[in-house]
Amino acid sequence: MTNYYNFRNLSVIFVDDNRNMHMLMKSILLAMNIVNARGCYDAKSCLAKMLEDPADIVILDLSLNPENGLDLIRRIRQGERGVDAYTPILVVSGQTKLSNVVEARDAGATEFLAKPVSVGSLYDRLVWMVENPRVFIKASEFIGPDRRRAMRGYEGMERRK
Template sequence: MAELDLSGFTILIVDDNSYMVRLLRQTLAGLGVGTIKTYTDAKEAIEFMKLVNENPVKAGVMQLDFIVSNWQMAPIDGLMFLRWVRTHKESPNRFIPFLMVTGFGDKAKVEESRDLGVSEVLAKPFSVNAVADKVMQIIGTQRQFVQTVDYFGPDRRRQNLPFKGDEKRILTDKHPEVKVIYE
């Protein structure tokens, strides 16, 4: 982490647990993140994201670099918030990296968040090193976004395995951000 300067990054933390907000804020600040905005309610976070898009000066930040959100919150949980970010027409940035923090570590729950377009999942309890690793994965690995009939989000494939047949997810100059696949 020492060679990466995070002082220009702005991270949005959304968690209704004040202890977790403090812990994440202190951890990210310790990693050198320059600006950290926190909200205890996803609805407030959505309004803040819209404000950043409409009037960055009034919002106090020029852009958001990624989101860290708890899964289990009320009244809007992390999955509903993620779904809004990835699919809603009012979402200002469908491509923003999204780190889901959760006590649900089982495979089915991780797959559920993956299928909604999460960038990374951080299971509780976590260490400072685990947070640093996830931040590095988010920042250091630019994953292509994929759109299908029922999915929009980062390419879920993590390995570059040989594939027999026509590759359908190759970056092109025309569409470097999203590859649309309809089957």
């Protein structure tokens, strides 16, 4: 059973280059009692805000201009300019083909949520992130949450049969 979460103290940075989406997301976050939500229109301002006042979560769209959301995810995961590389990243995007979801995951996104987004869908995804934290992986070719969903124990030779 899922508990009710009060996200009032959650700090969020939302990145989207569409003004209408900013107004919608602000309304959705306020409906969830998230009062510390700051919006950005591009990667540069997002990184600056993360340095100025780190967020508990970054919510971003994949189609940003001039730089896309995948590049921003990679920059955050690399800890560019001293930002916290471990900050959870929720992608909220209309680009929902499997290839887009896989690209976001492989860039280091924590979770993915398809647009159109509602209070209920965003709340459910945030609760999922709280109740099911992902182990963070730092390897030569990847930095981010563990991409595997099924967390099974080592099955060794039995798995290979």
